[in-house]
Amino acid sequence: MTTQTRDWAAFAVPTPDGGCRLELAVEGITCAACIGDIERGIGRMPGIRSARLNYTTRRLAVDWTVDASDPTRIVTTLERLGYRAHPFDPGRRSAEEEAETRRLLRAMAVAGFAAMNVMLFSVSIWAGNATDITGETRDLFHWLSAFIALPAAAYAGQPFFESAGRALRALRTNMDVPISIGIVGTLALSLWQTARGEPEAYFDSAVMLLFFLLLGRFLDQNMRRRTRSVAENVAALRAETAARVAPDGTVREVPLSKVDPGDRVLVRPGERVSVDGVVETGASDIDQSLVTGETNHVGVGPGDRVYAGTLNITGALTVQVTAATEGTLLAEVNRLLEAAAQAKSSYMRLADRVARLYAPVVHTAALATFLGWIALGTDWRHALVIAVSVLIITCPCALALAIPAVQVVASGQLFRRGVLLHAGDAIERLAAADVVAFDKTGTLTLPEPAILDADRIDPAVLAAAGRLALSSRHPLGMALARAARADRPLPSATERPGEGVEAMVDGELEQLGSAQFCGADEWAVAALLARHPEASMVAYRRGNRPPVLFAFDQGLRPDAIDVVADLRAAGLKLEIISGDRPGPVAAIAEKLGIADALAGQHPADKIARLEALHQQGHKVLMVGDGLNDAPALAAAHVSLSPVTAVHLSQASADALFLGNRLRPVYDAIRTARAAKGAMVQNLWIAVIYNVIAVPLAVAGYVTPLIAALAMSGSSIIVTVNALRLRWGDAGAPQPPASQPPIPDRLRRLADAEAA
Amino acid sequence: MEVLVFLIPVALALGALGLVAFLWSLRSGQYDDLDGAKWRILNDDDVAAEREPQDNDPT
Structure with missing residues (x-):
C-alpha cells in the first residue's frame, strides 16, 4: 500500500482558524534524537504551522494551512526520514x-x-x-x-x-x-x-x-x-482503514468511519478485511481465525460473504459493503455484546457495596444522637452540633481512600508487568476468579504463525528465503522473514499476487510461494502434512535445485505450559472454549494438560458455557482475542485480552496484556489477589477507627484536635497499607513499550530500500 | 499582632501565585508529554537555526 493511494485528507480535522490538524501514531521512535529529527524535518516544509511530537504517547500532531501543504507530503516526508506514520480515525477519538x-x-x-x-x-x-x-x-x-x-x-x-x-x-x-x-x-x-x-x-x-x-x-x-x-x-x-473504490475506479484509503453500506472496497492479499460484505469480483482464500477461531482457510468467490476482521490470503477482492443488518456476524456479535454488558452491570463495586451499608448506619447514628441528646434535655443547638460532629468523625476519609489507594498501587504494578487495566474495579473481580476460560487461537497460541522444525533447516537457505520473503505481503512470507531475521530485501523482487514472489539473484531465479508455484513434489508435501497435520506451508526454490518446504503453525505462547501449571497451582480450574475444530483444540489441550476443552463453539455457545459455570457458582476469568470472543469477554465475570486482539474484543475486556507471553495472566491474578487482601484490610482499619471514634463523638467528647489526629492518622495508615503491596516488588520487569509488530518494521525497511 | 495585617495577605498571595502558575502550565500543555520534556532540554534547535542555513524544500 503506498501513501499516495490513501486519502489522508479524510483523517485530517479542520481547526477553527481555517487550518488543518492531523494526528498520527508514529512508529520507530526509539530515542530522544527522533523528536528533533521529526519536528525539524516536518517544520521545514512550507505551510506547516506547528509539528509537535508527544514522546510519551508516540503521537505527532501537525497543524498546517490548507492551501500551502497537504497531508500526503507530510507522510512521505516522515517516511523519507525513516518513520512510518499511521493516522487516527477521527470518528473514533x-x-x-x-x-x-x-x-x-x-x-x-x-x-x-x-x-x-x-x-x-x-x-x-x-x-x-x-x-x-x-x-x-x-x-x-x-x-x-x-x-x-x-x-x-x-x-x-x-x-x-x-x-x-x-x-x-x-x-x-x-x-x-x-x-x-x-x-x-x-x-x-x-x-x-x-x-x-x-x-x-x-x-x-x-x-x-x-x-x-x-x-x-x-x-x-x-x-x-x-x-x-x-x-x-x-x-x-x-x-x-478500508480501500474504497470510487465510481471512477480510483482507489483511496479512508478511515472506517467514512465507509458506508453500498460502497465498494478493495481488499488486497495479505490485508485484513475491514468490513462485512459480499465479494463482487475476485477469488481468494480467507483466514477466519480471528473471527471464528477456525484455523482452516476458506475459499471465497463472487457472491460469497466476507466478515470484518478476517485475513485475505491469496487474491485481491472487490467487496460490496453490506449494511450491518440483523443476521450478519458483526450485528450478532454486537447484539450478544450488549446483552452481556447489561448483565454485568448488576455487579456492584466493593466500595459501593460498603457505602450502601455504611451510609444508612452513619445517618441513623447521627439522627439517633441528635434525638438522644434532646431527650436528655439538652439545648437543640448543642444537640445539633454533636450530631454533626458524629457525621464529621465518620466522614469516610479512610474509607474513601481505602479502595482507590490500593487500586492505584496495584494498577501500577500490573502496568510494569504488561497488564493494562480498563477499569479499577477489575482488580476486585480478578481476585474473585476461580475458573479461567481460554480461547485458543491467538490467546494460548501466538497471534502470528511461527516456523516449525527450525533446527532441521539449513541456515543459509533460511537466510536466502527470508530475504526474498521480505518482499511478500503474505502472512506466511512475513513470518518467514521474521524467522530468518532478514532485514535487507532483494531490490529485484516482484510479487505475483496469489502465487508468491520471485527475484533474479546472481543469474539464478529464486522463487518463494505455494508448493505448486515452486514445483515441489507432491510426496514431499504429503510427508510434511503427515508430520504436522495442522501446518500451512511455503516453498522456496533456487535455480534448478530441489525446492525446500517450510512448515508454519500458530505455536503456543512460549511460556504457556509453565503459566498453565502455575495457574493450576494457584487453585484455578482451567478450560478451553474455542471456535476452532476439535482436532487442533484437543492437541493444544493435551499439550497443556487441560481436561475441559470445548471446540467448535459459536459466540452464543461460549456465553452459554459461561452462564453454566456461573450457575454452578463459579466466577470466570475469560481470556480471548477474537471477534467471536467479544460477547464472552463482556459476559464473563472478568476478562483479559491480548493487545493484538480485534478492537471490539479490546473494548469489551477489562484489561489488556502486552507481549508474546502468557505470564501476565498469572501475574494479573496474583497481584489482584494481593490487592484484594489489602483492600479488605483497609476497610477493616476504617471500620475499627469508626468503632472507636463514633462512641466518643456520640458522647460529645470529640475535640477538634482529636478529630484531626484520628482522621489523618487513619488515612495515613490506609495509604501505607496500600503501599505495602509494592514492598519486594522493585525488581519487577519493565513493561514492553508499545512496540510496533515486527512485520511492520520490516516492511518499513523494505520500503526504505526500494525508494 | 499588627504584623498579621500584611503578613496574611502576603502569604495568601504567594499561595495563589503558585496556584495560578500551575493552572497556567496545565493550560499550556506542559503536562501532556512528561517523558518528552526531559529529552527536549538536550535539543538545541534554537541555536542551530541561527547557525545553519535552512534546507531546501525537502520533497
Whole structure:
C-alpha cells in the first residue's frame, strides 16, 4: 500500500482558524534524537504551522494551512526520514475523557491550594489554643479559613456532588453520597460555629478530605487513560482503514468511519478485511481465525460473504459493503455484546457495596444522637452540633481512600508487568476468579504463525528465503522473514499476487510461494502434512535445485505450559472454549494438560458455557482475542485480552496484556489477589477507627484536635497499607513499550530500500 | 499582632501565585508529554537555526 493511494485528507480535522490538524501514531521512535529529527524535518516544509511530537504517547500532531501543504507530503516526508506514520480515525477519538482528566487536575490544584492555606491558619489556632491566642484573632483566622475553603470546596467538590446527585436521582446510593454529605455538613457546621464565635471550626478537615479524594480519582483516571492510549496506538498501527473504490475506479484509503453500506472496497492479499460484505469480483482464500477461531482457510468467490476482521490470503477482492443488518456476524456479535454488558452491570463495586451499608448506619447514628441528646434535655443547638460532629468523625476519609489507594498501587504494578487495566474495579473481580476460560487461537497460541522444525533447516537457505520473503505481503512470507531475521530485501523482487514472489539473484531465479508455484513434489508435501497435520506451508526454490518446504503453525505462547501449571497451582480450574475444530483444540489441550476443552463453539455457545459455570457458582476469568470472543469477554465475570486482539474484543475486556507471553495472566491474578487482601484490610482499619471514634463523638467528647489526629492518622495508615503491596516488588520487569509488530518494521525497511 | 495585617495577605498571595502558575502550565500543555520534556532540554534547535542555513524544500 503506498501513501499516495490513501486519502489522508479524510483523517485530517479542520481547526477553527481555517487550518488543518492531523494526528498520527508514529512508529520507530526509539530515542530522544527522533523528536528533533521529526519536528525539524516536518517544520521545514512550507505551510506547516506547528509539528509537535508527544514522546510519551508516540503521537505527532501537525497543524498546517490548507492551501500551502497537504497531508500526503507530510507522510512521505516522515517516511523519507525513516518513520512510518499511521493516522487516527477521527470518528473514533474521544476528547471527553481528556477534558475530564484536566478538570480533575484543576480541581485537585484548587483543593490543594485551599488545604495548605487553611492548614496554615489551623496550626496557628491549635498552637494559639495551647498558649494565649485572643478570641478576636481566632475569629479572624476562622473567617479567613471560611473565605478560602467555601469557594474552593464549591469548585473542587463538583465531581463528587455531581456523581452523588446522579446516584440520588436514580434512587441509588454510592460512595459519593456520604462524601458529599460529610463535606457539606462539615462546612455548614464550621460556618455556623464561626458565626457564633465558637473556638472550633473544621474547614481544614473538609478541604483536606477533598484534596485526598481528588488525588485518588485523578490517579484512577490516569490509569485508564494510559491503557486507552496504548490500545489506540496499536489500533492505528494496524491501520483500521478500508480501500474504497470510487465510481471512477480510483482507489483511496479512508478511515472506517467514512465507509458506508453500498460502497465498494478493495481488499488486497495479505490485508485484513475491514468490513462485512459480499465479494463482487475476485477469488481468494480467507483466514477466519480471528473471527471464528477456525484455523482452516476458506475459499471465497463472487457472491460469497466476507466478515470484518478476517485475513485475505491469496487474491485481491472487490467487496460490496453490506449494511450491518440483523443476521450478519458483526450485528450478532454486537447484539450478544450488549446483552452481556447489561448483565454485568448488576455487579456492584466493593466500595459501593460498603457505602450502601455504611451510609444508612452513619445517618441513623447521627439522627439517633441528635434525638438522644434532646431527650436528655439538652439545648437543640448543642444537640445539633454533636450530631454533626458524629457525621464529621465518620466522614469516610479512610474509607474513601481505602479502595482507590490500593487500586492505584496495584494498577501500577500490573502496568510494569504488561497488564493494562480498563477499569479499577477489575482488580476486585480478578481476585474473585476461580475458573479461567481460554480461547485458543491467538490467546494460548501466538497471534502470528511461527516456523516449525527450525533446527532441521539449513541456515543459509533460511537466510536466502527470508530475504526474498521480505518482499511478500503474505502472512506466511512475513513470518518467514521474521524467522530468518532478514532485514535487507532483494531490490529485484516482484510479487505475483496469489502465487508468491520471485527475484533474479546472481543469474539464478529464486522463487518463494505455494508448493505448486515452486514445483515441489507432491510426496514431499504429503510427508510434511503427515508430520504436522495442522501446518500451512511455503516453498522456496533456487535455480534448478530441489525446492525446500517450510512448515508454519500458530505455536503456543512460549511460556504457556509453565503459566498453565502455575495457574493450576494457584487453585484455578482451567478450560478451553474455542471456535476452532476439535482436532487442533484437543492437541493444544493435551499439550497443556487441560481436561475441559470445548471446540467448535459459536459466540452464543461460549456465553452459554459461561452462564453454566456461573450457575454452578463459579466466577470466570475469560481470556480471548477474537471477534467471536467479544460477547464472552463482556459476559464473563472478568476478562483479559491480548493487545493484538480485534478492537471490539479490546473494548469489551477489562484489561489488556502486552507481549508474546502468557505470564501476565498469572501475574494479573496474583497481584489482584494481593490487592484484594489489602483492600479488605483497609476497610477493616476504617471500620475499627469508626468503632472507636463514633462512641466518643456520640458522647460529645470529640475535640477538634482529636478529630484531626484520628482522621489523618487513619488515612495515613490506609495509604501505607496500600503501599505495602509494592514492598519486594522493585525488581519487577519493565513493561514492553508499545512496540510496533515486527512485520511492520520490516516492511518499513523494505520500503526504505526500494525508494 | 499588627504584623498579621500584611503578613496574611502576603502569604495568601504567594499561595495563589503558585496556584495560578500551575493552572497556567496545565493550560499550556506542559503536562501532556512528561517523558518528552526531559529529552527536549538536550535539543538545541534554537541555536542551530541561527547557525545553519535552512534546507531546501525537502520533497
